[in-house]
Amino acid sequence: MTIRLAVAGVRHPHIDTIIAEAGHHDDVELVGIAEGDRELRGSYTARYGVRGYDDHAQLLDSGTADVIAVGDVYSARGAIVADALRSGHHVLADKPLCTTRADLDAIHAAWRGGDRLLSIAFEKRFYASTLALSEVLAQAELGEITMVTATGPHKLTRHRRPDWMFDAASYGGILNDLTVHDIDLLLHLTGVSSGQVRGHAGNRGNTDRPGFEDHGLAVVETDGGPIAALDAHWLSPEAAPYHGDYRMRLVGTGGTADVLWKDDELVVATHERSPRDVPLPPRRRAAADFVDALRAGREPSVTASDALAATSVALAAQESARAGRPVTWDIAGYLPGSGGAPLDRPTSRRTP
Amino acid sequence: MTIRLAVAGVRHPHIDTIIAEAGHHDDVELVGIAEGDRELRGSYTARYGVRGYDDHAQLLDSGTADVIAVGDVYSARGAIVADALRSGHHVLADKPLCTTRADLDAIHAAWRGGDRLLSIAFEKRFYASTLALSEVLAQAELGEITMVTATGPHKLTRHRRPDWMFDAASYGGILNDLTVHDIDLLLHLTGVSSGQVRGHAGNRGNTDRPGFEDHGLAVVETDGGPIAALDAHWLSPEAAPYHGDYRMRLVGTGGTADVLWKDDELVVATHERSPRDVPLPPRRRAAADFVDALRAGREPSVTASDALAATSVALAAQESARAGRPVTWDIAGYLPGSGGAPLDRPTSRRTP
Structure with a gap:
């Protein structure tokens, strides 16, 4: 067919x-x-x-x-x-x-x-080092994940960008656009489902386009899980051979993992074992996974719940940045089997 | 003499x-x-x-x-x-x-x-890559500094630590102990003097010592300057050959600098120039600088103002972590020529 x-x-x-x-x-x-x-x-x-x-x-x-x-x-x-x-x-x-x-x-x-089926093509999920990280976490070698930090530098190459990206209403903000990747990974890799987020966003290098955010930070507190500091920006050095040196570090009670996406590398070090480069599986493609899911009649790896949940937290981060206050987030209503709570009550509300 | x-x-x-x-x-x-x-x-x-x-x-x-x-x-x-x-x-x-x-x-x-003379032996100030970074910033090659992120992993090696380190009252908290280094560098390198700080601190890997904080994060907003996310923890992998892979990244409107202290390396990349390892001067010693200052009748590189200011912001971060709220910071009263404001009015107060 x-x-x-x-x-x-x-x-x-x-x-x-x-x-x-x-x-x-x-x-x-x-x-x-x-x-x-x-x-x-x-x-x-x-x-x-x-x-x-x-x-x-x-x-x-x-x-x-x-x-x-x-x-x-x-x-x-x-x-x-x-x-x-x-x-x-x-x-x-x-x-x-x-x-x-x-x-x-x-x-x-x-x-x-x-x-x-509903999914988002979160390519970062399918990078070789991310796939290897999922395996490492499944082995519980890192213990309980305590802190997650990630950085998402992107080259702006401004002359090639369309006008709508510099308009707040059509673009929707840097945390919703870029940080959503790392928010998705945070939710996916650690299984957290509620907490508070404090978003920060600003413009220092493109002040002639005041509707644009060229840098941002989302600090995600998770109930019972790690605290995460996820930054992103459009200030990645234009003369560099890479688009952005984006990376993530997970700190667990048993050790640390450094995901170096630019270099396709995953370095794990624990209290028992010295730092090592983890062997990587082949990289996959988000769209290929979606096609496979359609054929097999299964959910794609980035499920509809995942897509809704990551977007929900990214929008909460963006709302927090605008309001200058933390915003509570809760993805329970998007999870399979939930009663649809997010439609019946606000999932994102300012803290009292 | x-x-x-x-x-x-x-x-x-x-x-x-x-x-x-x-x-x-x-x-x-x-x-x-x-x-x-x-x-x-x-x-x-x-x-x-x-x-x-x-x-x-x-x-x-x-x-x-x-x-x-x-x-x-x-x-x-x-x-x-x-x-x-x-x-x-x-x-x-x-x-x-x-x-x-x-x-x-x-x-x-x-x-x-x-x-x-009053000073703190902030060794990190005198590392070769930090000294080189100061030079790079003096050249203004990075433009306006927009974001600063830093991580401060430390091995706990718990059996060798004295009891008083696990007691909140005698230890004083992880942000005051460890993050104070990166706060000092943030103030010293960027010249910011006021803002808000939100501290986070917790204990996941040493819960049998509930007074101890084994990880923390300080998000420092600066008036007119960069936003900084500075983390620290006592969960650095014990089996690693290094004490901690501590590093700092500065993102400017003109480029980025990665300070890799563990590897004694400073990598700078800009919009005009591809990434390069900056040649490093010899490392210096904090105590040697202090002795030289005494002999010469000059201020040490870490001045009394620096020592008071960094401690003040670190204490504000610690206070914020305890209160669960941002705390305003202002080091103006510690700077040379100031009227002594910090003694006459609180410099650290909760936001309304």
Whole structure:
């Protein structure tokens, strides 16, 4: 059976990775691209030889696709994802999934209303050193994880960035865009489900674009779990051969793990064993995992719960940065078997 | 002229580094050691062939010393430092300087009352990569510093630690003990003078000693300067060949600097220039700098203002961790030429 993949929005080059996935599988076919920008749409439809649509509603109505890959302007994504789920499509979104809590609630309601798969292409989950880290944590060699620190430097290369990225409303903030990766890993790797987050965001190097945040920090307190300090910025040195020296350190009661993504390396040291480079499995692709899940009728590795939960905490961090106060977070309502609490009561509220 | 050095308290092995300084100079003479613990006192006085004193008051009264090096139990240090200054001695303290704000105020008053030198032996200031970093920052190659992150892992080697380190009152907390290094560097390298700090501290790996904090994080917001996330812990892997892989990253609007203290390395990358290992000057010794300052009649590199300021912010971080709230900090009153504001109004107060 062929999996028919269509794309809603090609405003960020991440979407190219998902489009490219069709080339890796005989049974995955790219069937259409919806994009409001006529020039951009023309360039993509010509390159891939597929039909173009003016907007995502036309694409969904066409009934030609099984899976919608979402790569529109960030603030437009929430409505597309919810519409796609409601009209019976599976959804693989680029990150971020959406930019507001109202969007997230709508996506959650649409997803719970059907039987479609929903995922975010969190590539970082599938890097070789991340996969190896999951194995190390499963062995409990590090004991209880006590602190997690991560840094997410990104090159801005400003002349190549579209205008909408510098607008707070369409971009949605740096913590929601970049820190969401490390928030996802924190939740996924440690199993924490509630706590408080204090977000910080600012602009020092791009003050002529006051709506833009070029650096941020989220301090995530977790009930019964580690404390995490996760930073991100758009100030990664442009002359460097790498996009960003992004890394994560986990400190456990039994030892430490350093995930050096730039160098594809995982270094583990414990109280019993001297530091060692952990052998890495092959890297996987987020979109490939999603295709495999569709074929097998299983959940993708980044489950809908994972996607909703990470987005929820990232939005809480962003809200905290705006309010200048910590915000309580609780992902229980997104977890399988939950009663849907996030729709019935606010999950993110300011602390008294 | 001979500089007569005496020691008050030998409860932490850091003091050995200061004692050893006498061996490096023909004109520095170790003249006495005050220590309440009879066995410890005997072992030190025998090793160095100097007179022992039961307590610091006897040592100060003897009039035999010019400089008092302070290495007592942390909570005992404040009184010793203030007494030593008041009785006309110069003071070089191991860190932390003291454990309470009342102590700090007393030290400040004693120091302002005389003409003696006061410093903390912040060794990290004198590491080769730190010295090189100061030079890089002076060139303004990194632009405006926007974020500072630092990690301070330490091996606990618990069986070798004295009991008083596990008692909250005598130890004074992990942020005051360990994070004070990176707070000093933050203040020294960026010139910030006020802001807010949110401290976090906890115990996950040593819960049978509930008064002990085995990990902590201080998030320092600075008015008009960078945001800093400074962590520290006592969970550094015991089987590693290093005491701790402590490092600092500075992110500026023009580039980044990674200070890798464990490997004696400074890596700088900018928007114009690819990453490079910066050539390092020779390492210096904190106590040697203090001796040089005494001889030259100048302030030591870690000035009294620096010592008071870093301690003040570290105590604010510790207070914040206890209160679960951010605490405002302001070092203006400690800076040269200030009107002594910290004694007249609280510098550390909870935010409304």
